[in-house]
Amino acid sequence: xxxxxxLIDWFPIWLxxxxxxxxxxxxxxxxxxxxRLMEKYSFRGRDAVEAFVTLPxxxxxxxxxxxxxxxxxxxxxxxxxxHNMGLSLVFTWWAVVIAASVVAFPLMYQSARxxxxxxxxxxxxxxxxxxxxxxxxxxxxxxxxxxxxxxxGLVLSFARAMGEFGATLMVAGNIPGRTQTIPLAIYxxxxxxxxxxxxxxxxxxSVFCFALILWVxxxxxxxxxx
Amino acid sequence: xxxADFKKxxxxxxxxxxxxxxxxxxxxxxxxxxxxxxTVLECLAGLRHPDEGQISLNKKLxxxxxxxxxxxxxxxxxxxxxxxxxxxxxMTVGENIDFGxxxxxxxxxxxxxxxxxxMEAFGIGHLITRYSYQLSGGEKQRVALARAMAVRxxxxxxxxxxxxxxxxxxxxxxxxxxxxxxxxxxxxxxxTHDREDADALGDCIITxxxxxxxxxxxxxTAYNNDTQIYTVL
Numbered sequence: 001x002x003x004x005x006x007l008i009d010w011f012p013i014w015l016x017x018x019x020x021x022x023x024x025x026x027x028x029x030x031x032x033x034x035x036r037l038m039e040k041y042s043f044r045g046r047d048a049v050e051a052f053v054t055l056p057x058x059x060x061x062x063x064x065x066x067x068x069x070x071x072x073x074x075x076x077x078x079x080x081x082x083h084n085m086g087l088s089l090v091f092t093w094w095a096v097v098i099a100a101s102v103v104a105f106p107l108m109y110q111s112a113r114x115x116x117x118x119x120x121x122x123x124x125x126x127x128x129x130x131x132x133x134x135x136x137x138x139x140x141x142x143x144x145x146x147x148x149x150x151x152x153g154l155v156l157s158f159a160r161a162m163g164e165f166g167a168t169l170m171v172a173g174n175i176p177g178r179t180q181t182i183p184l185a186i187y188x189x190x191x192x193x194x195x196x197x198x199x200x201x202x203x204x205x206s207v208f209c210f211a212l213i214l215w216v217x218x219x220x221x222x223x224x225x226x
Numbered sequence: 227x228x229x230a231d232f233k234k235x236x237x238x239x240x241x242x243x244x245x246x247x248x249x250x251x252x253x254x255x256x257x258x259x260x261x262x263x264x265t266v267l268e269c270l271a272g273l274r275h276p277d278e279g280q281i282s283l284n285k286k287l288x289x290x291x292x293x294x295x296x297x298x299x300x301x302x303x304x305x306x307x308x309x310x311x312x313x314x315x316x317m318t319v320g321e322n323i324d325f326g327x328x329x330x331x332x333x334x335x336x337x338x339x340x341x342x343x344x345m346e347a348f349g350i351g352h353l354i355t356r357y358s359y360q361l362s363g364g365e366k367q368r369v370a371l372a373r374a375m376a377v378r379x380x381x382x383x384x385x386x387x388x389x390x391x392x393x394x395x396x397x398x399x400x401x402x403x404x405x406x407x408x409x410x411x412x413x414x415x416x417x418t419h420d421r422e423d424a425d426a427l428g429d430c431i432i433t434x435x436x437x438x439x440x441x442x443x444x445x446x447t448a449y450n451n452d453t454q455i456y457t458v459l
């Protein structure tokens with residue numbers, strides 16, 4: 001097949017990659033400490049908090065999208081406050097990042113939670129008796145041992161962020177050159193009969209995700225030899 | 227000298243112990259599994275919190291419910307040998323042994339020499355670049371012991387050190403433990419459910435069941451001098 005490269009709109013590809021990286025990073029920064037705290041401390045209402053942060057995984061994306069609109073929409077709870085400060089999130093690429101992060105969060109959280117729980121507490125105890133403080137225990141023992149599970153979570157949330165469609169459409173719209181990600185571009189290309197764009201984007205995202213999963217699985221195998 | 231006298235409420239029974247161990251002495255806590263032996267060690271090490279009582283080591287208070295003192299593990303200078311050895315699987319033997327190095331503060335202390343002595347004493351110099359999954363049970367244990375001793379503890383705690391070793395390795399290890407006792411001259415508390423191990427190693431044996439001290443006795447070993455201890459083993 002002769003692909004007319006110069007006719008392809010590269011913006012959705014570039015935006016999707018940027019959003020996926022940013023969301024995965026953001027989600028990791030928020031989900032890791034939360035998973036660690038929930039693992040270590042039990043308190044009243046822990047189960048409720050746990051259920052709440054897992055919610056975006058099971059709710060329809062349109063519900064998540066609507067919820068986000070209520071929150072960050074121009075007349076939303078947070079949106080109104082930002083609007084008064086001259087800021088607006090909806091229909092910007094930041095809204096794309098927020099939608100992607102919210103739906104990816106439970107995947108990172110669940111993976112991290114499982115990864116921390118799988119670390120035998122004896123290793124942490126041993127580190128304490130050898131003189132390590134809690135921060136050192138975490139960074140020198142817990143994190144390296146939980147790393148394979150955390151990496152799985154990172155990859156899952158990265159892929160989920162990249163594939164996000166419903167919530168994104170609701171809070172960021174489908175603005176070519178501004179908020180149009182690969183999944184949105186594919187949907188609207190198919191709808192308007194633009195097979196070339198649809199085929200190219202489907203091929204690119206499929207190959208990319210396949211390569212990513214292949215790499216992670218091979219790396220995990222190597223890392224988990226002990 | 228270690229002095230301990232504390233209580234802790236566990237979900238199925240109350241733990242209550244009181245004992246003293248002098249430097250160079252081995253106190254054995256003997257009893258069936260689930261009797262609360264490991265919990266005693268964890269309280270001594272600061273990994274768990276007794277409800278009330280007092281623990282002191284060489285006149286330094288580690289825990290006191292009255293004075294509201296509870297030193298964290300990292301400040302207690304206690305060597306702990308875990309039942310499963312707990313060697314960090316992502317580190318080599320050398321990295322395991324050096325783990326606590328950076329938390330040691332005394333400047334005029336030659337760590338390298340201390341480390342070399344430990345390597346020789348436990349015969350593990352050739353294992354330094356290996357990972358724990360590449361070690362045999364006996365090797366793991368010697369490495370774990372060396373790691374515990376590397377931070378120059380004032381007290382050594384051993385949790386079921388022989389449970390997963392064959393007879394031959396067990397005898398070697400008893401020998402090594404006696405060397406530890408003799409060379410480093412610190413109090414040792416050992417937990418076991420095996421009466422033979424208890425008799426062979428303990429200067430004093432405390433029988434524990436359901437968290438209570440049922441019996442305390444000095445063994446024959448304690449009445450002999452050091453050279454005879456070696457012939458007994």
